[in-house]
Amino acid sequence: MTQEIRPFSIAIPQADLDDLIDRVARARWPHHPAGGDWSRGVPVDYLKQLAEYWAGEFDWRAREAQLNEIPQFVTTIDGQDIHFLHVKSQRPDAVPLLMTHGWPSSPFEFTKVIQPLVEAGFDVVAPALPGYGFSTPVNEPGWGNLFRVAGAWAELMRRLDYSRYAVHGTDAGSGVSLLMPVVAAEHVIGVHLSGTSPALPFGPPIDTDGLTGEDLRRAEHFNQTQQDGIGYLHIQATRPQTVGYGLTDSPIAQLAWIVEKFKEWTFPASKLPQDKVDIDQVLTNVTIAWFTQSGLSSAHAVYEGMQVYRQMAAQQGDGDQAAWGPSAPVGYAVFAGDDTIRSLVDPAGQIAHWSEFDAGGHFPAMEVPDLLAADISTFFDR
Template identity: 70%
Template sequence: MTTNTEIRPFRIEVSDADLADLRDRLARARWPQHPSGEDWSRGVPTSYLRDLAEYWGTGFDWRAQEAALNEIPQFVTTIDGQDIHFLHVRSARPDATPLVLTHGWPSSFVEFLDVLEPLSADFHLVVPTLPGYGFSTPVADSGWGNLFRVASAWDELMRRLGYDRYAAHGTDAGSGVSLLLPMVAPGRVLGVHLTGTSPAMPFGPPIDTAGLDEADRRRAEHFNHVQQDGLGYLHLQATRPQTLAYSLNDSPVGQLAWIVEKFREWTDPAAELPDDAVSRDRLLTAVSVFWFTGAGASSAHAVYEGMQVYRQMAAAQQDHASAPPAARTGYAVFAGDDTIRSLVDPAGHVEHWSEFDRGGHFPAMEVPDLLSADIKAFFAPPSP
């Protein structure tokens, strides 16, 4: 780890020139035809994206969002040669438990904005941005897609903030980071709460549905369908991130479509459109952070590096599937999730398991009430 342990205050300050450039690019977008009508079977429909892009360019108030974000205490520190951006929201309770919240792809600290207030009643919150995402850019060197390296950096961050012991919550790739924290910091992690976990290897064989109950069978069938029809984005990022990077870095419409498609596919199934699950302004704030920081390209490379490590770890994970977790573990499963308990917890070691009929892959944005309540319930001290 670096010997420079300075923690520096941070403010988001997108230049007028960059804001004008975004609006100009949106106004000059060259739109493709949509040959199959206006459904989502071939990707994001042109009519939907044109309407959203028009709002992004002429109706969305980035300056208001920027000012609101700057009301939250933000900092940067350099760890292992990489600038790490993070939020640090201290609870009014001096004895509050430190809690590190880790996002996944395609996301950033913006994902957790709606849970900051309810969670800060009980926790000191640390919300770091993964290297290559948001304001943890540019990436200083390769290798930050390795989640072991990220987990080690998170533990160093918590040390710098003076937290000897802490709790962790993660979603998507952030779940991987959170699961690794007790391994890289034995004895320091009080517990791990997870959402958005994959039930099986993304490029592996379909899940065998025999013996599953009705709810888990539906999740397995959905996962198997996604294996066949919904992993194009992952194949590209896991194999040719630089080729994709040119489009994401040069076209705001391309970046918008790349993220919006995932919000359509991964959010609550009851939501017809992405902005039925997450408000337009929140969705476009998340996309804007990607655009202004060039994170579409660098996060694609992080996915590429992470998948190389994930493939290597897959066999080892199967060998150790029945081993107790390194720290007490809890899961929250939402309506749009494919998480199956018999696959992620075959030996029954997970002590907290919640299932909800609302929400999806981005519960902190979709159902912050449910997520914050479940995190509080998991980490609550035992009754006397």
């Protein structure tokens, strides 16, 4: 088995770019009820305007060139090509930092935090989860199992000759990150997390008795989200192949599928997604998903991950992430739009670092990159 690490540059064929623009131009738009709010999903008028910008003004080639300024590589682990960013600090005492993104994203979610972290003394390694971004195509089922991904990440860091390293993860990447001390206990300095959940999305609602202030607000928001905000997760966790046909064949479907989350998960809730995030960065994320067909493969990863998650929850009796028992110090960055509640994720008081912020949401690397980079640095400065 080759352990070669190969340089990588993004080079989308012009024919694929022309096809994307043509498909958007020929989109078949639905009839829709009067009104333009988001209560039933992404409004048609808004999506039309965004699609016109995507096909007409958004400059993929310029974005591609910018992304290619970041050192990128591919290596094959357990038969799967893994794409990753690797940006080294000039400091001789630099600390390797393994960063894992979540859904619906890619390692380019971290674009705005990489340089501050490098300047703070980290060598940043940011792989794409199998089935996401350029870690495609997926050669066999099973890569949604976060244990398998964590094992692959440990092998990646070994190939890069890093014997001790820090870990950060968000969303699904937080699950991978919590498993790193399990699969590579002697190598992990600590684990820093964001975008976590206080309970299982398909489990019972949070009992709000005894909660006050921000914890009560977060619990009520989580319970409401369980009721009307996880339709996407139900579909991907049960019928990924079915929804995947639309995501693979229609750029409009892929655009709506992702941009809705930047409306719902940023904080504070805004009228439009671009009020909180750089819309070109969002469209870069969508465009990568389209070109790599990772709408379908990431949906399959969600499906497989939820199967494992449910099995673990059944064995442990709850969905408490602290029950996973990492052997390294753990730190949490809880942004204003997050629902994470300390008493639920840390009932034994074992978490080494806990920060709460009054800004930012589920995408802190895009919304409040300076806050995220500073908190990562603070935790690992310990």
